[in-house]
Amino acid sequence: MATVLPILAFQIIIFFLISPSIILVAGEDQGFARTLDRKLHGLKKEKLSHFRFYWHDIVTGRNPTAVPIVRQPSNSSTGFGFVSMIDDPLTLGPKLSSKLAGRAQGFYASASQEDVGLLMVMNFAFIEGKYNGSTITVLGRNEVFNTVREMPVVGGSGLFRFARGYVQARTHTFDIKTGDATVEYNVYVLHY
Incomplete structure (x- = not known):
């Protein structure tokens, strides 16, 4: 149990660090279309x-x-x-x-x-x-x-x-x- 808590804590921290960038890249998912941030495409x-x-x-x-x-x-x-x-x-x-x-x-x-x-x-x-x-x-x-x-x-x-x-x-x-x-x-x- 002592080794599971640090791993779980690490996974939670990584999730919260990565999830905003996933939303930024993916935008609103509509199945076949999504909204993108134009700055990511150099616009x-x-x-x-x-x-x-x-x-x-x-x-x-x-x-x-x-x-x-x-x-x-x-x-x-x-x-x-x-x-x-x-x-x-x-x-x-x-x-x-x-x-x-x-x-x-x-x-x-x-x-x-x-x-x-x-x-x-x-x-x-x-x-x-x-x-x-x-x-x-x-x-x-x-x-x-x-x-x-x-x-x-x-x-x-x-x-x-x-x-x-x-x-x-x-x-x-x-x-x-x-x-x-x-x-x-x-x-x-x-x-x-």
């Missing part, structure tokens, strides 16, 4: 960042950055049904020779029978500075003939985990003969 104060870069959609030449996956039906005046996969350069200036900040990877599809409205699904995959390896994900409607188009930021990875915000796209240049385009993107993103 500190949320900040708003603004990025500006140029998106180069090159559909012609020896090394196009946008390739058709599904061609539009011949009876479509809006291009409805067209799908193109992209790996477009994102540069700091409007010239393709400007410094490369990353790539826009994803696809766009003509999703409107009434006007030219694209469904844009893309990741801005950064390769520059502290954002190297991080992505911002955009998913939304792009009415290409509007002067300014707004699309939502729906997430991200790396430094942009839990990101949300919006992008504004403005056509900088568009070559009607080739279909090549340069678009200025202003990205406003809330992230940790």
Whole structure:
């Protein structure tokens, strides 16, 4: 009995020392979901960042950055049904020779029978500075003939985990003969 009491006392002390940390990590248990402490995941104060870069959609030449996956039906005046996969350069200036900040990877599809409205699904995959390896994900409607188009930021990875915000796209240049385009993107993103 004399040896059982110190062991029992030790177990009780350990239980009271460990149990608050178990609650801190586990949070409220709901079976399949639980509430977590955001600080344990490195989520500190949320900040708003603004990025500006140029998106180069090159559909012609020896090394196009946008390739058709599904061609539009011949009876479509809006291009409805067209799908193109992209790996477009994102540069700091409007010239393709400007410094490369990353790539826009994803696809766009003509999703409107009434006007030219694209469904844009893309990741801005950064390769520059502290954002190297991080992505911002955009998913939304792009009415290409509007002067300014707004699309939502729906997430991200790396430094942009839990990101949300919006992008504004403005056509900088568009070559009607080739279909090549340069678009200025202003990205406003809330992230940790």
